[in-house]
Amino acid sequence: MTGLRERKRARTHAAISEAAIALFLERGFDQVSVAQVAEAAEVSKRTLFAYFPVKEDLVVHRFADHETESARVVRARPPGVAPLAALRDHFLDGLRDRDPITGLNDVPEILALTRMVRETPALRSRAIRFQEGAERALTEALQETAGVPALTARLAATHLVATHWLLTMDNSKALDGGQTAEERYPEAVADAEHAFALLSEGLAGHV
Structure with missing residues (x-):
């Protein structure tokens, strides 16, 4: 069960990151909000911040x-x-x-x-x-x-x-x-x- 949770977390982490990188490369880092990233990744802002505490972490x-x-x-x-x-x-x-x-x-x-x-x-x-x-x-x-x-x-x-x-x-x-x-x-x-x-x-x- 633990392994399943970890795999799910890893998939969510990767999905948020990929959505963020795609938006940042398309529009520019400063032109994209955290809310837009959350929407593109189909997660809530709360979930996004649970994985990436600050916006910069989505990239670095x-x-x-x-x-x-x-x-x-x-x-x-x-x-x-x-x-x-x-x-x-x-x-x-x-x-x-x-x-x-x-x-x-x-x-x-x-x-x-x-x-x-x-x-x-x-x-x-x-x-x-x-x-x-x-x-x-x-x-x-x-x-x-x-x-x-x-x-x-x-x-x-x-x-x-x-x-x-x-x-x-x-x-x-x-x-x-x-x-x-x-x-x-x-x-x-x-x-x-x-x-x-x-x-x-x-x-x-x-x-």
């Missing part, structure tokens, strides 16, 4: 699974692999696989969604909260699995999360400018390798 929840991704990578790294090396390899793998979280995915809906987050102040602000959550999770992972002192772990996590965001936004902007993911790929790899090399120099002996 798509990134929620990635909030602790860097921390998971650090915790799951093979023995003998430094956290920074594991994160570098993970990002390069994401570029190769066209993972949307790297910004290197030119599927039209993903491009439009990323552009909307980037250009809508309320969504951008909400996304920053996910970055802060990512920093906290990564800080804990560095302390617990690599014995990194608290302040060093916080500083390293801040730089790593900010670097990931910058690289992602650069790739997204390049695709918005007309490049295909295939055309952008070599430069995206070069940029990532350069960024992680700089981080490696600054964090040498620490992470």
Whole structure:
């Protein structure tokens, strides 16, 4: 019975999200009300808010699974692999696989969604909260699995999360400018390798 309830909740969650994203992409985030989303998803406003407490969550929840991704990578790294090396390899793998979280995915809906987050102040602000959550999770992972002192772990996590965001936004902007993911790929790899090399120099002996 519990499994059935969970599946029903997941279907409702997905239906509300899909209805919201479709409306936002068609009309613009600020031009669509929560009531319009509820009507399109065929749920009450009360139900909608039970799943998504604020309007911005209808969009940025798509990134929620990635909030602790860097921390998971650090915790799951093979023995003998430094956290920074594991994160570098993970990002390069994401570029190769066209993972949307790297910004290197030119599927039209993903491009439009990323552009909307980037250009809508309320969504951008909400996304920053996910970055802060990512920093906290990564800080804990560095302390617990690599014995990194608290302040060093916080500083390293801040730089790593900010670097990931910058690289992602650069790739997204390049695709918005007309490049295909295939055309952008070599430069995206070069940029990532350069960024992680700089981080490696600054964090040498620490992470």
